[in-house]
Amino acid sequence: MRLHEYQAKGVFAEAGIPTPASELARTVDEAVEAAEEIGYPVAIKAQVHVGGRGKAGGIKLVDDAEEAREAAEDIIGMDLKGYDVETVLVEEAVDFTNELYVGVTMDRGEGRPVAMVSKRGGVNIEEVAEEEPEAIAREHIDPAFGMHPFQARKVVYDAGIDGAVAGEVASILTTLYEMWDERDGSDIEINPLMVTEDDDVIAADAVFNVDGDALFRQPELAEMEEKAADNELEAKAQEYGFEGSNYVQLDGNVGIIGNGAGLVMGTLDLVDYYGGSPANFLDIGGGAKAERVANALDLVFSDEDVDSVVFNIFGGITRGDEVANGINEALDEFDEIPVPVIVRLAGTNAEEGMEILNTDLVQVESTLEDAVQAAVDAAEEVKA
Structure with missing residues (x-):
C-alpha cells in the first residue's frame, strides 16, 4: 500500500521529521484560501499515486492568489497518468540551497535492508542509480540489531554531506529506518530533503510504501488505504477480476501479459535486460x-503509456489454442490495433495456437528472448 504524500508527511511529522506547513484542498477556492493562510510562495501539488508529478504538470509553484487559482484550476480534475486528481496539497515553499536524498528499502540480493543517502536529491533516484551509482552511498543493516548510530553517520559521511547538516541528516535517516521497521514498510524515502541557508533540513517530499499483507498489524495506516477507484486502469482490472497481485500498473511503456507470477516476473526482468521499461x-x-485473455488485452490497451505488448504463455493448464482464440477475439474488436502485439506460445497445444493466431494482427516469435526484444524494439520505434 502506498501512502499519499500528505499522508506520509503526517506520519513523518509525528515522528519528529521537519515538514513544511501545508493544508489539503479539494476545491479551487479551498486551495486559494489555504495558500493565503500559509503565505506565499506556495507549491500546489497533485495528490495521486504516481511519480514524476512535476514533469507532468501536477506540481506548480505560485507567488500570489491569481497564480494559485490558475494552478489549482489546472491541477484539480486533471488526468495525471491515468489518475483523476481530486485533491491537492498546498504547501509552504522552501527556500533551499541544496537538495538531498535519503531512503530505506530492502536489498533482496543481499537479503537485508539498505539505507541510502545522496547529494543528488530532487531528481529521479532510479536514473542516478543507473547512470551514476557512485553518487549514492549505501549501508546495509542487520535487522536483528537495527540501525546503529555509527551506521547512520557513516553512510551520511560516505555520501559527502556537508558537516553542518550531517548530524541532522543522520538523525532523520535513523528515524526513517525505525518507521520502516516498526510499521512494516517496503520503501520509505525523502526526495528531496531540502537544506536551507540557515542549515535547517526539511522534508519537501515524502514516500512511504507499506507491505499490504502486514496491514492487520498497522490499523492506523490501514485506515489510510484507498480503493482503486481513483485509477481507471485499476478499476477496470478489478472489474475484469485481475485483483490484488494479478495486476500492477508500472511506469514503463512495454505491456506484459503472462500466465503465472514467475513467468510474468521473468518477462519483466527480460524487458529490463533488453533496455525496455515494463508498463x-x-x-x-x-x-x-478466451474471455479472460481478451479482457487482459483490453486492459493493457487501455493504458495510454503502452507502446507495445508482449504476450508470454507457457501452456500447462492454460491451453495455447484457448489463448490464441482470446487474442483473436480481443483484436477483432479494434478497427485498428493500437500498438504492436508480440506473442510467444509454448507448451500445451502451442502449435495449434500458432495456427489459430491471426498473424496479420500479431507478430509471433518462437522464443521468449526474441519476443521480448521485438516488443522493446517496437516500443522504441513508437516513441521515436
Whole structure:
C-alpha cells in the first residue's frame, strides 16, 4: 500500500521529521484560501499515486492568489497518468540551497535492508542509480540489531554531506529506518530533503510504501488505504477480476501479459535486460479461457503509456489454442490495433495456437528472448 504524500508527511511529522506547513484542498477556492493562510510562495501539488508529478504538470509553484487559482484550476480534475486528481496539497515553499536524498528499502540480493543517502536529491533516484551509482552511498543493516548510530553517520559521511547538516541528516535517516521497521514498510524515502541557508533540513517530499499483507498489524495506516477507484486502469482490472497481485500498473511503456507470477516476473526482468521499461505486471492465471485473455488485452490497451505488448504463455493448464482464440477475439474488436502485439506460445497445444493466431494482427516469435526484444524494439520505434 502506498501512502499519499500528505499522508506520509503526517506520519513523518509525528515522528519528529521537519515538514513544511501545508493544508489539503479539494476545491479551487479551498486551495486559494489555504495558500493565503500559509503565505506565499506556495507549491500546489497533485495528490495521486504516481511519480514524476512535476514533469507532468501536477506540481506548480505560485507567488500570489491569481497564480494559485490558475494552478489549482489546472491541477484539480486533471488526468495525471491515468489518475483523476481530486485533491491537492498546498504547501509552504522552501527556500533551499541544496537538495538531498535519503531512503530505506530492502536489498533482496543481499537479503537485508539498505539505507541510502545522496547529494543528488530532487531528481529521479532510479536514473542516478543507473547512470551514476557512485553518487549514492549505501549501508546495509542487520535487522536483528537495527540501525546503529555509527551506521547512520557513516553512510551520511560516505555520501559527502556537508558537516553542518550531517548530524541532522543522520538523525532523520535513523528515524526513517525505525518507521520502516516498526510499521512494516517496503520503501520509505525523502526526495528531496531540502537544506536551507540557515542549515535547517526539511522534508519537501515524502514516500512511504507499506507491505499490504502486514496491514492487520498497522490499523492506523490501514485506515489510510484507498480503493482503486481513483485509477481507471485499476478499476477496470478489478472489474475484469485481475485483483490484488494479478495486476500492477508500472511506469514503463512495454505491456506484459503472462500466465503465472514467475513467468510474468521473468518477462519483466527480460524487458529490463533488453533496455525496455515494463508498463505493468499482469498474470492471467492458469486455465485462462478466451474471455479472460481478451479482457487482459483490453486492459493493457487501455493504458495510454503502452507502446507495445508482449504476450508470454507457457501452456500447462492454460491451453495455447484457448489463448490464441482470446487474442483473436480481443483484436477483432479494434478497427485498428493500437500498438504492436508480440506473442510467444509454448507448451500445451502451442502449435495449434500458432495456427489459430491471426498473424496479420500479431507478430509471433518462437522464443521468449526474441519476443521480448521485438516488443522493446517496437516500443522504441513508437516513441521515436
